[in-house]
Amino acid sequence: MKHKILNTIIDILFPQVCSICGKLNQEGLCVKCRNMLEKLAIFEVTNENKYFEELISIFSYEGMVRQLLLTYKFHEKPYMYGCFVNFILKNKKIFEKLQSYDTIIPVPISKKRMKERGYNQSALIAKNLSKNLGIELQVGCLYKTKNIIEQSKLNKEQRKENIQNVYELKNKEILNNKQILLLDDIYTTGSTVNECAKILQQAKPKKIDVLVVAKD
Ligand SMILES: [Zn+2]
Secondary structure, eight states, X not given: OHHHHHHHHHHHHSXXXXXXXXXXOTTSSOHHHHHHHHHHOOOEEXXXXXXXXXXXXXXXXXXXXXXXXXXXXXXXXXXXXXXXXXXXXXXXXXXXXXXXXXXXXXXXXXXXXXXXXXXXXXXXHHHHHHHHHTOEEOOSSEEEOSOOOOGGGSOHHHHHHHTTTOEEEOSGGGGTTOEXXXXXXXXXXXXXXXXXXXXXXXXXXXXXXXXXXXXX
């Protein structure tokens, strides 16, 4: 009985609808909208000369995908993670690629931002990918020590400056020799994931790649 009530509450808080068309859908993304997203997907894998090796981008940060990500991040719609997770898991190419990692780490947000937003958009995606792919999730190791101005409000040089020394690492032995997949929602100049990867290198992992939902 207790579970039933709890599930009802969860259903109200997290409506099972397609995040794009709004029709009832258990998985957060209907077949029609998924097909539409498939046409927009780029699946680009690029080698970056940074603290990480590969950058895997699923979409370009434009049009409908941009709108979708902004709504997910800024309009109190945590349940929209389902849309992105569903898309990633149902695509053979990306699904196979992701299975080669040991650990998935979402880019952390500050305590203050967490309090305001109520959720870390990248962590929700990472958590559900981890569950479905059977890859270990690490959310505590890498953390953000201070709240900073939103990177999106700054130019390239300012972003680099702004993100310096805001992340720290604990229990780094857990990540030693691991193949790490660092996950973020949007990639613009790459300053954020590069700074995270720089700190993660302290753990001497085998490899760090970055997965982003969309690349600007
Ligand atoms: Zn739909």
